[in-house]
Amino acid sequence: MVNITETVLRDANQSLIATRMPFSEFEPILKTMDKAGYYSLECWGGATFDSCLRYLNEDPWERLRKIKAACPNTKLQMLLRGQNILGYKHYPDDVVRMFVRKSVENGIDIIRIFDALNDVRNIKVAVDETLKCGAHASGTICYTLSPIHNIESYVKLAKEIEALGVQSICIKDMAGIMSPQEGYELVKALKANVSVPIIVHTHSTTGLGFMTLLKCVEAGADVIDTAISCFSGGTSQPATETMVYALRQLGYEVPVDTNVCKEINDFFKPYRNECLKSGQLNPVVMGTQTDALIYQIPGGMLSNLVAQLTAQNKLDKLDEVLLETPRVREDLGYPPLVTPMSQMVGVQATANVLAGERYKNISKEIKSYLKGEYGKAPGEINKELQKKVLGDEEPYSGRYADTLAPQFEEAKKELGDRATCDEDVLSYIAFPTQAEAFFEKRDAKKKNTFTYTIKKMG
Numbered sequence: 001m002v003n004i005t006e007t008v009l010r011d012a013n014q015s016l017i018a019t020r021m022p023f024s025e026f027e028p029i030l031k032t033m034d035k036a037g038y039y040s041l042e043c044w045g046g047a048t049f050d051s052c053l054r055y056l057n058e059d060p061w062e063r064l065r066k067i068k069a070a071c072p073n074t075k076l077q078m079l080l081r082g083q084n085i086l087g088y089k090h091y092p093d094d095v096v097r098m099f100v101r102k103s104v105e106n107g108i109d110i111i112r113i114f115d116a117l118n119d120v121r122n123i124k125v126a127v128d129e130t131l132k133c134g135a136h137a138s139g140t141i142c143y144t145l146s147p148i149h150n151i152e153s154y155v156k157l158a159k160e161i162e163a164l165g166v167q168s169i170c171i172k173d174m175a176g177i178m179s180p181q182e183g184y185e186l187v188k189a190l191k192a193n194v195s196v197p198i199i200v201h202t203h204s205t206t207g208l209g210f211m212t213l214l215k216c217v218e219a220g221a222d223v224i225d226t227a228i229s230c231f232s233g234g235t236s237q238p239a240t241e242t243m244v245y246a247l248r249q250l251g252y253e254v255p256v257d258t259n260v261c262k263e264i265n266d267f268f269k270p271y272r273n274e275c276l277k278s279g280q281l282n283p284v285v286m287g288t289q290t291d292a293l294i295y296q297i298p299g300g301m302l303s304n305l306v307a308q309l310t311a312q313n314k315l316d317k318l319d320e321v322l323l324e325t326p327r328v329r330e331d332l333g334y335p336p337l338v339t340p341m342s343q344m345v346g347v348q349a350t351a352n353v354l355a356g357e358r359y360k361n362i363s364k365e366i367k368s369y370l371k372g373e374y375g376k377a378p379g380e381i382n383k384e385l386q387k388k389v390l391g392d393e394e395p396y397s398g399r400y401a402d403t404l405a406p407q408f409e410e411a412k413k414e415l416g417d418r419a420t421c422d423e424d425v426l427s428y429i430a431f432p433t434q435a436e437a438f439f440e441k442r443d444a445k446k447k448n449t450f451t452y453t454i455k456k457m458g
């Protein structure tokens with residue numbers, strides 16, 4: 001049997017239209033989605049939280065509660081960046097635990113937890129709290145290619161993650177660069193070495209997605225991530241209906257109702273067309289882009305590099321930057337190129353080329369990384385570079401969050417009566433500026449409604 005996680009509300013939304021789908025847009029289809037038979041509905045975390053506050057004037061917690069109310073029979077899933085929760089810096093443990101607890105209380109059933117460096121210490125606390133709350137912790141392997149990443153290293157990592165007590169392990173191929181053969185071998189090896197279910201997450205960016213998912217299923221993958229067809233393909237996931245059709249013909253049982261899938265797809269189609277018309281959805285991102293296979297860097301990172309160089313009128317340096325990027329990555333001990341590492345490596349490679357001298361200018365983030373503040377690098381860090389930044393100081397080798405003082409109660413005091421609940425405090429800790437602006441608008445709206453009610457009554 002193969003199970004399906006539907007991503008239209010989170011990753012497809014994030015990858016195709018920069019997470020701008022408002023709740024009101026998908027609210028009418030939720031009750032139908034609840035009948036599809038999905039293993040889970042990925043609907044929260046990742047960029048949805050930030051986007052709700054920043055662009056959509058929505059309370060992310062309220063969105064989650066409303067989804068839960070409309071989908072009582074489907075497991076709701078979120079993506080969590082381990083010790084970074086939904087941001088890019090490390091938070092103290094009290095914040096991580098409170099965030100996990102409130103996520104579960106508000107309706108999350110499965111939390112997929114990852115760390116950009118695959119440093120297990122950075123997912124440990126989030127996993128522990130998820131289990132304490134009685135929810136499903138899905139440990140994650142960020143998939144990347146490098147001379148030090150191989151089947152053995154991934155199996156070792158999977159065993160460490162399994163030892164935390166997770167109920168499943170997800171292979172997260174954020175760049176869509178895992179080939180059918182690599183996927184097959186990796187899933188086979190994981191199935192032979194760990195006993196929890198294996199989930200495969202990839203993107204269609206390079207065109208490998210469908211083939212990779214199929215080979216992973218052949219190797220024994222238990223769950224695959226797909227997106228309803230009109231929001232699938234390109235930087236999004238392979239299409240749900242297509243995978244179900246092909247897998248059933250090959251003899252796999254897939255417990256998804258295809259009639260319901262058709263209803264869901266028919267519902268989202270007009271909205272997809274609207275996004276195309278408004279330019280919110282660029283048809284290019286729905287197509288196949290194979291550059292990531294040549295440069296071994298994610299598509300999003302490549303477009304960032306092009307944008308950076310174009311802004312500085314230095315696009316003629318692109319080839320040099322593309323040669324410098326893997327060298328910077330090597331100096332840093334081959335971090336997976338996932339946010340925020342992809343941006344950090346890209347910015348540093350660009351700086352190295354434009355300055356005409358390597359590491360003449362070193363970004364604040366790279367300095368923190370070299371100090372050990374992001375966690376343990378997968379491989380060896382270039383000693384010379386580390387010495388250049390740290391001098392005789394030793395890099396921090398412990399778990400960085402251990403150096404951070406508790407923050408929740410402090411933030412709660414700071415906010416005072418602007419926060420109406422603990423969820424507000426967490427929104428504020430994660431995205432202070434956006435949350436404050438949101439609270440102000442919410443208060444103003446409340447006052448308006450109040451005046452309106454009084455007028456009406458009068």
Ligand code: CO
Nearest residue numbers: 011174201203
């Ligand atoms: Co993804």
